[in-house]
Amino acid sequence: MRTAIVNLGGIISGDLAAPTVAGDAILMDGGLIVEIGSVSDAALRGCDVVIDGGGAIAAPGLIDSHVHITFGDYTPRQRTVGYLESYTHGGITTAISASEVHTPGRPKDPEGVKALAVAALKSFEHFRPGGMRVHAGSVILEPGLEDKDFSELAARGVWLAKAGFGAFADPMEYAPMVAMAKSHGMITTMHTGGSSIPGSSGIWGSHVLAADPHVSFHVNGGPVAMPDEDFPRLVDQSEIALQVCTAGNLRTTLLTADLLSGAGQLERLLIATDTPTGSGIMPLGVLYTITHLCSLGGMDPELAIAAATGNNARVYRLNSGILAPGRDADVIILDACAGGSQMGALSAIRNGDIPAVAAVVTAGVPRFVGRSRNTPAAMKTVRVAQSNIMQDFAAPAH
Ligand SMILES: [Zn+2]
Numbered sequence: 001m002r003t004a005i006v007n008l009g010g011i012i013s014g015d016l017a018a019p020t021v022a023g024d025a026i027l028m029d030g031g032l033i034v035e036i037g038s039v040s041d042a043a044l045r046g047c048d049v050v051i052d053g054g055g056a057i058a059a060p061g062l063i064d065s066h067v068h069i070t071f072g073d074y075t076p077r078q079r080t081v082g083y084l085e086s087y088t089h090g091g092i093t094t095a096i097s098a099s100e101v102h103t104p105g106r107p108k109d110p111e112g113v114k115a116l117a118v119a120a121l122k123s124f125e126h127f128r129p130g131g132m133r134v135h136a137g138s139v140i141l142e143p144g145l146e147d148k149d150f151s152e153l154a155a156r157g158v159w160l161a162k163a164g165f166g167a168f169a170d171p172m173e174y175a176p177m178v179a180m181a182k183s184h185g186m187i188t189t190m191h192t193g194g195s196s197i198p199g200s201s202g203i204w205g206s207h208v209l210a211a212d213p214h215v216s217f218h219v220n221g222g223p224v225a226m227p228d229e230d231f232p233r234l235v236d237q238s239e240i241a242l243q244v245c246t247a248g249n250l251r252t253t254l255l256t257a258d259l260l261s262g263a264g265q266l267e268r269l270l271i272a273t274d275t276p277t278g279s280g281i282m283p284l285g286v287l288y289t290i291t292h293l294c295s296l297g298g299m300d301p302e303l304a305i306a307a308a309t310g311n312n313a314r315v316y317r318l319n320s321g322i323l324a325p326g327r328d329a330d331v332i333i334l335d336a337c338a339g340g341s342q343m344g345a346l347s348a349i350r351n352g353d354i355p356a357v358a359a360v361v362t363a364g365v366p367r368f369v370g371r372s373r374n375t376p377a378a379m380k381t382v383r384v385a386q387s388n389i390m391q392d393f394a395a396p397a398h
Contacts (some may be wrong), residue, residue, distance in 0.1 A: 001048050002029045003364050004039050005331065006385070008053040009344065011036065012302050014060035014309035014322040016267050019302035021323060026058060028329035028364040036323055049366055049393075050386040053333055056358050056378060057345050059305050060321050061093025061330030062286045063312035066217060066245055066272035069097040069120065069136045073129040075276040077102050083281045085130030088367055089374040089395065090283035091357045092132065093330040094320050096312070098189070098217065098274065099138040099162035108167060110144045117158045131362035133320065133330070135160070138189070141177045142166040154184040163211060164191025164203060171207040178211040187316055188213040193248070194224030205230025208240065214315060215241045218274050219256055221249035228255065235259040235268075241315045245274035246285035253289065254297045261299070270315060271308035283374045287354045295352030304349070329364035332357055335378035343379065358382035369393040 004027045011021040023037025027047075035043070044050055064087065070076055073084045084095060100106065100120045107116055121137025128134070138160035139145075139153055150161075161181035163174040178188045190213040194202045204226040208216050216234060219226075219242040231252065234240060242260065244253040260269050271293075273285030282288070290304040313321025320328035334345035334355040342348040345355040357372035359382050369384050371377050373395045384393050 001364050002046060003049045003051070003329070003361060003366060004028070004044055004047045005051045005053050005058060005333070006039065006044065007055065008058050009055040010057040011323060012057060012059040012305050013324065014306050015324070016303060016306040016310060019306055026323065026331060028361065031329055031363040033323060033325055033327050033329050036325060047386065048389055049384060051359055051366060051369055052383050052385040054380040054382045056333050056335035056380045056382055058323065058331050058333055060309040060323050061332050061360065061362060062091045062308045063094040063096065063318065063321050064092045064273050064286055065096045065215070065243060065270055065312045065316060066098045066274045067095040068102045068276050069095065069134060070100055070103045071120065071123055075102065075281065076104050078276045078281050080276070080281055083276055084132055084134065086281070086283045086374060088130035088132050088360055089357060089372040090285065090287060091332040091334070091360065092283070092286055093332065093360060093362045094133045094135070094318065096316060097136040097138045097160065099140045099165065100136065101140055101165050108142050110142065110149055113140045113142050113145070114149055114153055117153060118156050121158055128362070131360070131365060131367040133362065135316070138162045140165050141174060141181070143168060145177060147180055150180050150184040150186070154186065159186050161186045161188045163188065163213060164217065171201060171203045172210055174207070174211045178213050187215070189215040189217050191222060192216045192219045193221040193226050202226065205233045208234060209238055212238060213240060215243050215270065217243055218245040218248045220244045220252040222274050223248050223279065225249040225252040231255055231259055235263055235265070239268070241268045241270050243270040243272050244289060245272050246282055246289045247274040247277055247279035250292060253292065257293050257297050257299060266303060266307070267311055267314065269307040270312050271304070284354055291349050291352055291354050294349045301346040301349040329361060331361045333359040333382050335380050335382070337376035338379045339376065366393050368395040371395055
């Protein structure tokens, strides 16, 4: 499928080092971006679908790096079907599993946690709810896992490992297991903050520093934060990516962003939702955290968007998250919401308003054009200008 977007009012790249791209058009083919900035008339004539951006801006599809995936598009925690598809209407085009810990009756023995991770990984290889790419299969680190188990998991394609829900008496015991997972090429993540299992201790700065995972999961608290003095320790004494989550402590989200910005290491800031959880299902969660960082924390919207896209992509080694030739064709169109005081998506975000999601394209395929089911309508008109496909790209009505 060959898809183009034209008449854009701006292009946000998702790349912190060069956060905007000059031009007004994007060409996608075979699931990848092939041209960005300008697209020739000849190339447009060969397109299956051309979307008129109407002066709104394009950004990479958002990557939520903390989603409580189980199986199918279903969350047992909130007993809801279809939440992932709903997240695409919040601009989230990639979800990364925070481990399949919410699976009812989930196993805790080594064979069980391995089987769970492999089953989850394979269940989502060809299943794209609403067009979203789901990276599932994060092995939950439990006592008894040995090097040969990680070797077996890696051979089966499992590349995520999660510390924090295991039956360890002391969180310090995670360190050798995180090292083992890393030695097999896995991206390792660690619960941070108050305890998630009654009776277990909190995981604070010293534990995270000792384990040295790739990502400190919800460093701002999930949902309860570690002590303030541990934040500068993680920033200054490690290279760990610091993930801030919507369903957590907002004050420490702003603290984390300030510390990383002051250290000149904003590339370590990752945005995620940590949902579905007791905090609910939050299709607009990533957009809210972007808006909080900008309206309350003074961050530039282009950089906050990069924290939710290119930064996540770099740490998790994904080909999405950045708008550039050769990258996954996951693109969203954002604008100010109709009826607000701001004229564009970026000024709306600075103002503290979430932006409207006016279109979502994943793997080069338009999933909806015109209006998201979950945001107010856009101020500008985003529409299909040309199509040779018998399909209505309007989002289904409520
Ligand atoms: Zn979580």
